[in-house]
Amino acid sequence: MARVVVDVMPKSEILDPQGQAVVGALPRMGFSGVREVRQGKRFELDVEDSVDDATLEQIASTLLANTVIEDWSVTRLPESDQA
Template identity: 80%
Template sequence: MARVVVNVMPKAEILDPQGQAVVGALPRLGFGGVREVRQGKHFELDVDDTVDDETLQQIAGTLLANPVIEDWSVTRVPENGTA
C-alpha cells in the first residue's frame, strides 16, 4: 500500500475569488504582509503498489482536476515521511 498526495491549484492566469476573499480578510483580522492567496484542493489516496505513476496522473487529470483551468501535482509519500 502506498500513500499518494495530489495537489490541485488554479492555473496562474485563472481568477481565484476564494483566494482574493482570504487575502482581503487578513488585514481586517490583524494579519499584514500577505500579498496573494491561491486556494486549491488537496487529496490523499491510499493505493496498491501496483498503481503506476501514469495511472495516478490519469486519475488526477480526469477526476480530481479540471485540466482546462487547474494544474496538479502527484507525489508519492515515503513510508516514514510526509508530502
C-alpha cells in the same frame, strides 16, 4: 500500500475569488504582509503498490482536476510520512 497526494490548484491566469477573499480578510484581522493567496484542493489516496505513476496521473487529470483551469501534481509520500 502507498499514500499518494494529489494537489490541485487554479492555473495562475485563472481568477481565484476564494483566495482574494482571504487576502482581503487578513488585514481586517490584524495580519499584514500577505500579498496573495491561492486556494486549491488536496486529495490523499491509499493505493496498492502495483498502481503506477502513469495511472495516478490519469486519475488526477481525468477525475480530480479540471485541466482547463487547474494544474495538478502527484506525489508519493515516503513510508515514514504515511503514519
